[in-house]
């Protein structure tokens with residue numbers, strides 16, 4: 001268990017401006033790991049946007065890297081910023097991936113997918129030598145599922161049957177909608193947001209969910225994060241997998 005983790009849990013939650021500042025802090029720390037010649041996985045979300053913008057400045061200043069985006073949204077931003085991009089199929093090893101998260105627990109396990117990019121994010125994290133997660137302090141939780149729904153990407157075909165099967169695992173599921181229309185992922189699928197409450201065995205649940213036909217992937221990221229950089233009002237904190245005491 002981390003010595004400092006629980007002290008973070010009791011910090012008062014910051015207002016929006018402070019929260020943006022904490023995200024930026026974490027993002028700007030993460031990009032310091034980037035070196036010339038690296039292939040960088042570019043995550044998705046508002047925290048990662050700070051990192052991508054900073055990488056854009058670094059590229060403008062002469063840094064030579066290539067990026068692999070985890071979503072069409074990140075791809076658009078990286079293209080605007082003239083960050084050279086390649087496809088995962090053309091380069092299957094990634095040096096560092098920088099991504100955000102919706103929840104981080106004391107074992108550095110995550111819930112991701114608030115932005116709906118969880119499948120590409122998980123593929124890219126899996127093929128990365130190092131995965132750095134950047135969050136503000138509000139994302140640190142006592143248990144996964146306490147604050148966020150667990151997003152599950154499912155095929156459009158049979159989605160309500162898939163939702164029923166997911167509910168059989170002990171959650172209530174909701175088809176994600178934007179302005180009354182079903183949210184469509186970059187892979188042209190749906191998202192079911194699942195409320196499991198506090199998840200006690202995330203490793204088992206990740207597998208059980210993925211065993212349901214029609215499920216493409218779920219937002220539990222178990223053992224994938226190597227380092228979590230937490231922006232907080234008190235400054236920054238880095239949590240590393242190697243420091244976890246079981």
Ligand code: 5RP
Nearest residue numbers: 045046047100113114115117
């Ligand atoms: C997208 C994600 C995001 O990384 C996660 O939702 C965090 O987003 P933000 O930095 O905007 O809070 O998993 O699928």
